[in-house]
Amino acid sequence: MGIVKIDDDLHEEARRASAVMCRSINAQAEYWMKIGMMAEANPALSFNEIVRMQLAAAHVRLSDRAAA
Numbered sequence: 732m733g734i735v736k737i738d739d740d741l742h743e744e745a746r747r748a749s750a751v752m753c754r755s756i757n758a759q760a761e762y763w764m765k766i767g768m769m770a771e772a773n774p775a776l777s778f779n780e781i782v783r784m785q786l787a788a789a790h791v792r793l794s795d796r797a798a799a
Contacts, residue, residue, distance in 0.1 A: 735760070 737745075737760070749759035769781050776784070786793060 742756070745756050745759045745763070748754075749756045752759060752762075754762065766778070766781060769785075770776070770778070773781065783793075
């Protein structure tokens with residue numbers, strides 16, 4: 732585990748987003764970093780495609796209704 736210095740405004744955004752998404756602030760920041768890294772590595776994919784790909788890699792089955 733390391734320490735990452737981020738701007739106070741970005742920290743506040745992570746705090747607010749973490750409350751909505753039921754994650755810790757650290758988990759929210761980690762989620763944003765992971766998605767950002769994947770988006771940079773796969774610029775042709777949309778956010779939804781990246782999330783869908785991660786769910787598939789974790790063997791999470793989506794119902795037809797949820798996948799639409």
